[in-house]
Amino acid sequence: MTTAASALDRLRHALPSDTERPPAHYALDGGTPAIAFAPNDPAEVATLLHEADEAGLALAPLGARTAAALGRPLARYDIALDLRPLDRVIEYVPEDLVITVQAGVTLATLQATLREHGQYLTVDPPPGDEVTVGGMLASARSGAWRGHLPAARDLILGMRVALPSGEVVHSGGRVVKNVTGYDLHRMHTGALGAFGVIVEATFKLAPLPAATRTLLLTAADIEACGALARRVWDAGLAVRAIAVLGARAADAAMLAPVPCVLVEAAGSVAAVERTLRELRSAATGAGDASVETWARLRRLAAGPGATVLRLGVPPAEVETTVAALERAGLTAWAHLAAGSVIARGEIAAPDVEALRRMAVERGGFLQVEVASAALREAVDPTGAEERTLVEALKRQFDPRGTVNPGRRGPGL
Amino acid sequence: MRDGDAGHALDATLARTMATSSAAAHPASSGQPAGHEALVRDLQQALGVDSVLQAPEDLIAFEYDATIERALPEVAVFPATTDQVAAAVRIAEAHSRPVVPRGSGSGLSGGAVPVLGGVLVVLTKMNRIIEVDRVNRVAVVQPGVVNLQLQEALAPHGLVFAPDPSSQRVCSLGGNVANNSGGPHTLAHGSTVNHVLGLEVVLPGGRVVRFGGRLADMPGIDLRGLFVGSEGTIGIVTEITVRLVRAAPDVRTLVAIFDSVDAASEAVSAIIRRGLIPVALEMLDREIIRLVEPRIHAGYPLDAGAVLLIEVEGLAEGVEADAASVEEACGLAGAREVRVARTAAERDRLWEARKVGIGAIGAASPAFYLLDGVVPRTRLPEVMRGVMETSARYGFRVANIFHAGDGNLHPNLMFDPDEPGATERVLECAETIMRLCVDAGGAVTGEHGIGLEKRSYMEWIYSAADLAAMHAVRVAFGGADRFNPCKVLPGGHGCSVGHGAEALAVMRRGADSV
Ligand SMILES: Cc1cc2nc3c(=O)[nH]c(=O)nc-3n(C[C@H](O)[C@H](O)[C@H](O)COP(=O)(O)OP(=O)(O)OC[C@H]3O[C@@H](n4cnc5c(N)ncnc54)[C@H](O)[C@@H]3O)c2cc1C
Numbered sequence: 001m002t003t004a005a006s007a008l009d010r011l012r013h014a015l016p017s018d019t020e021r022p023p024a025h026y027a028l029d030g031g032t033p034a035i036a037f038a039p040n041d042p043a044e045v046a047t048l049l050h051e052a053d054e055a056g057l058a059l060a061p062l063g064a065r066t067a068a069a070l071g072r073p074l075a076r077y078d079i080a081l082d083l084r085p086l087d088r089v090i091e092y093v094p095e096d097l098v099i100t101v102q103a104g105v106t107l108a109t110l111q112a113t114l115r116e117h118g119q120y121l122t123v124d125p126p127p128g129d130e131v132t133v134g135g136m137l138a139s140a141r142s143g144a145w146r147g148h149l150p151a152a153r154d155l156i157l158g159m160r161v162a163l164p165s166g167e168v169v170h171s172g173g174r175v176v177k178n179v180t181g182y183d184l185h186r187m188h189t190g191a192l193g194a195f196g197v198i199v200e201a202t203f204k205l206a207p208l209p210a211a212t213r214t215l216l217l218t219a220a221d222i223e224a225c226g227a228l229a230r231r232v233w234d235a236g237l238a239v240r241a242i243a244v245l246g247a248r249a250a251d252a253a254m255l256a257p258v259p260c261v262l263v264e265a266a267g268s269v270a271a272v273e274r275t276l277r278e279l280r281s282a283a284t285g286a287g288d289a290s291v292e293t294w295a296r297l298r299r300l301a302a303g304p305g306a307t308v309l310r311l312g313v314p315p316a317e318v319e320t321t322v323a324a325l326e327r328a329g330l331t332a333w334a335h336l337a338a339g340s341v342i343a344r345g346e347i348a349a350p351d352v353e354a355l356r357r358m359a360v361e362r363g364g365f366l367q368v369e370v371a372s373a374a375l376r377e378a379v380d381p382t383g384a385e386e387r388t389l390v391e392a393l394k395r396q397f398d399p400r401g402t403v404n405p406g407r408r409g410p411g412l
Numbered sequence: 413m414r415d416g417d418a419g420h421a422l423d424a425t426l427a428r429t430m431a432t433s434s435a436a437a438h439p440a441s442s443g444q445p446a447g448h449e450a451l452v453r454d455l456q457q458a459l460g461v462d463s464v465l466q467a468p469e470d471l472i473a474f475e476y477d478a479t480i481e482r483a484l485p486e487v488a489v490f491p492a493t494t495d496q497v498a499a500a501v502r503i504a505e506a507h508s509r510p511v512v513p514r515g516s517g518s519g520l521s522g523g524a525v526p527v528l529g530g531v532l533v534v535l536t537k538m539n540r541i542i543e544v545d546r547v548n549r550v551a552v553v554q555p556g557v558v559n560l561q562l563q564e565a566l567a568p569h570g571l572v573f574a575p576d577p578s579s580q581r582v583c584s585l586g587g588n589v590a591n592n593s594g595g596p597h598t599l600a601h602g603s604t605v606n607h608v609l610g611l612e613v614v615l616p617g618g619r620v621v622r623f624g625g626r627l628a629d630m631p632g633i634d635l636r637g638l639f640v641g642s643e644g645t646i647g648i649v650t651e652i653t654v655r656l657v658r659a660a661p662d663v664r665t666l667v668a669i670f671d672s673v674d675a676a677s678e679a680v681s682a683i684i685r686r687g688l689i690p691v692a693l694e695m696l697d698r699e700i701i702r703l704v705e706p707r708i709h710a711g712y713p714l715d716a717g718a719v720l721l722i723e724v725e726g727l728a729e730g731v732e733a734d735a736a737s738v739e740e741a742c743g744l745a746g747a748r749e750v751r752v753a754r755t756a757a758e759r760d761r762l763w764e765a766r767k768v769g770i771g772a773i774g775a776a777s778p779a780f781y782l783l784d785g786v787v788p789r790t791r792l793p794e795v796m797r798g799v800m801e802t803s804a805r806y807g808f809r810v811a812n813i814f815h816a817g818d819g820n821l822h823p824n825l826m827f828d829p830d831e832p833g834a835t836e837r838v839l840e841c842a843e844t845i846m847r848l849c850v851d852a853g854g855a856v857t858g859e860h861g862i863g864l865e866k867r868s869y870m871e872w873i874y875s876a877a878d879l880a881a882m883h884a885v886r887v888a889f890g891g892a893d894r895f896n897p898c899k900v901l902p903g904g905h906g907c908s909v910g911h912g913a914e915a916l917a918v919m920r921r922g923a924d925s926v
Contacts (some may be wrong), residue, residue: 026536096684177858181878182642183640191633268729271727314626370866386623386632386635390635
């Protein structure tokens with residue numbers, strides 16, 4: 001579809017010329033936008049949104065594009081909005097353990113800034129620290145630490161969001177406890193831009209643990225691995241990640257190709273030592289593993305080259321789920337405490353639906369994390385949700401469907 | 413929670429203003445709004461005669477929460493099931509009546525006060541713990557379950573629901589969800605929203621929906637997160653699925669004794685600055701110690717200016733190191749002494765004193781205004797100095813008992829409402845203190861909610877566009893007009909603004925039943 005040249009000219013007039021970018025750099029699912037901008041500040045983002053809204057053009061906010069295959073393919077795509085120039089740290093008060101950053105800051109930059117003060121943001125989303133803060137919040141994916149440490153949606157204290165109306169609104173603040181008004185930032189977290197574009201966020205931080213160590217535990221089979229992992233979880237040790245890996249997953253993570261349990265101990269030196277001692281005596285086989293193993297798993301959980309599914313199941317059922325998925329030819333592993341199971345491989349739409357039914361029956365869910373546009377059209381990537389309310393919210397915040405139209409399904 | 417003395421001038425005026433604004437629309441000879449009989453008949457039919465109260469003498473107990481504000485509902489209903497909640501909401505709407513949800517009525521911002529009359533939906537009958545799933549660390553409860561009731565059911569499993577408001581003996585979990593309540597142990601674990609996995613909600617209009625589920629990070633729009641803290645303005649919670657945490661293997665409780673609030677505040681900032689987050693970090697000042705120590709005998713020295721009640725937990729090894737670091741930080745900030753609770757009984761007494769603190773103020777003063785402000789933790793010393801100076805300037809005794817580690821202040825201004833002008837002065841003093849919090853980069857409520865009390869302060873924090881975005885949520889949920897009207901957002905049809913119409917988190921003598 002060609003977008004009226006006059007409409008594009010209007011956009012060009014509204015924004016400084018140095019913000020325009022070659023549209024070809026922003027192809028999504030094979031579709032190229034008519035125009036692309038990389039604004040310098042939140043006000044320019046709001047201007048662009050407003051102009052797009054007035055002109056009836058569809059806009060896609062983009063960060064590092066590591067979650068571009070999340071959700072449905074876009075129904076319309078006229079404008080790429082590259083948020084990476086919004087890369088400023090607005091305020092960091094280490095003594096308060098609070099930081100405010102713009103949405104284009106990458107997690108790597110953020111963590112590096114914090115590390116200088118012995119602090120960190122307790123999140124490890126896939127596929128790695130190259131994610132931008134805005135993209136991380138909009139996609140709300142968590143990793144191995146979830147269930148042991150709070151996730152991004154629990155750490156967010158305040159947010160600024162640019163709306164299609166051209167306004168930049170804020171909610172929350174920069175104090176660690178706050179119930180002043182509705183928590184609009186929670187609505188935007190995980191919304192894939194449905195209600196506006198996140199331009200700034202404030203987080204609650206944690207001190208870096210004094211020591212961390214990764215241990216690989218083995219047991220007779222995947223069932224025994226699951227039971228072992230739960231014993232570790234129940235022991236109240238100083239751990240921040242417990243993963244149960246199927247044989248294929250172990251192989252993909254460059255470990256011996258047998259089912260295993262990967263544990264990360266974290267805390268004070270003394271607490272980590274005690275934890276390692278107890279872990280070694282609890283398992284028949286225990287050995288050190290490289291911390292790189294976690295980074296590999298993280299990359300596999302959203303990396304290209306295969307379809308990736310994330311299932312939520314009760315922690316008591318992670319190993320049976322992993323076993324079933326590996327039997328079906330997939331590579332599967334689980335983060336126990338969050339009941340989060342990741343499966344990677346080739347899988348057809350009817351099988352995705354069958355797996356989703358299985359997870360939903362257990363009170364869980366299935367989300368398609370990475371897949372071809374065709375698969376994301378054949379199955380609903382997120383699954384059922386309270387659609388009537390979501391539509392009502394969409395009508396309030398983005399009535400013309402300007403931001404990411406269709407990404408959350410028809411009409412959303 | 414109060415002595416039922418209705419002679420308070422402000423109370424009476426407010427009650428009158430509110431009563432006229434709600435009844436004036438439909439004056440009827442009986443003194444009840446037009447259509448009252450039909451409304452009651454429909455409700456009785458749907459819920460049963462015993463679950464509907466309408467005689468004014470029966471409704472008196474439901475005209476206020478823990479605040480000074482009061483207004484009579486037209487009818488109070490006590491549903492036993494989600495279907496009955498939905499029926500009550502539909503009937504209220506069919507009769508164009510406001511709906512106001514209510515849990516235990518321990519709220520401190522007037523959230524459960526039916527300012528425009530209408531149907532008060534009281535959730536106390538829905539008080540069943542439906543399920544405790546030990547292995548998966550999940551519990552499913554009805555909204556009327558009292559916070560402590562759940563804690564007691566969990567204790568044998570070695571599990572805890574982390575939010576533990578000081579009112580936990582009375583407050584309902586529905587109220588905790590509605591207000592996103594905190595407590596001493598939310599410092600390390602986070603407020604209620606971090607512990608709610610799923611909700612069943614009756615929306616304005618009566619439709620029943622589910623948000624979230626039994627696991628964290630359910631995909632899709634996080635309506636669960638949006639709902640928690642909405643103060644009963646966009647729906648009624650009828651079932652809650654909560655996340656449980658394992659009780660820590662080892663706990664150490666310390667008491668650091670200081671000569672002044674100032675020194676204790678410096679110690680709080682110093683502890684956080686070390687990158688040390690205890691699970692609890694509470695401050696009790698001299699006024700509080702003098703009120704509670706003679707009753708509880710917890711061992712707080714009567715001549716201390718302030719004490720910090722600090723708890724660290726985890727593996728024994730880590731606890732040891734953290735406790736040593738806390739002790740050092742307190743010592744450097746000028747602590748006169750740091751004591752460690754040696755037995756569980758000693759620890760319980762220290763906490764008991766914390767929990768009865770607010771009630772003890774009620775026993776010592778004809779009335780007091782409990783403030784709830786929050787500031788960045790590095791600003792605690794200067795803001796606390798401001799709190800002390802401001803209350804002295806206005807001539808009020810102030811007692812401080814609060815979640816210092818979160819920067820969440822609770823100055824309690826003691827006053828005599830029968831003294832002419834005292835109530836107006838206490839309001840002014842409170843407003844000045846709230847300004848101090850906001851000017852220091854803080855907020856006007858850390859856990860008690862906006863309710864009626866702080867609607868006019870919303871504009872200090874949020875722009876018109878921010879507030880419009882919040883209002884849009886209310887519209888989307890269908891609760892803009894008649895669902896807990898006049899709460900959280902300024903404005904609203906029939907809701908007059910300004911101090912005259914606001915609630916005060918004022919408790920009168922007798923409040924120590926909490
Ligand atoms: C002495 C004392 C100490 C306190 N300490 C703390 C503390 O440490 N931390 C803290 O956070 N709070 C504290 N509070 C405040 C209060 O106890 C909490 O806000 C509590 O969560 C309110 O619960 P409730 O059941 O009493 O709610 P109510 O007072 O009945 O209602 C509070 C609000 O919730 C709404 N609501 C109630 N039930 C539902 C439901 N099922 N669905 C939808 N909306 C509903 C009401 O409309 C109202 O807006 C304290 C209060 C007192 C009196």
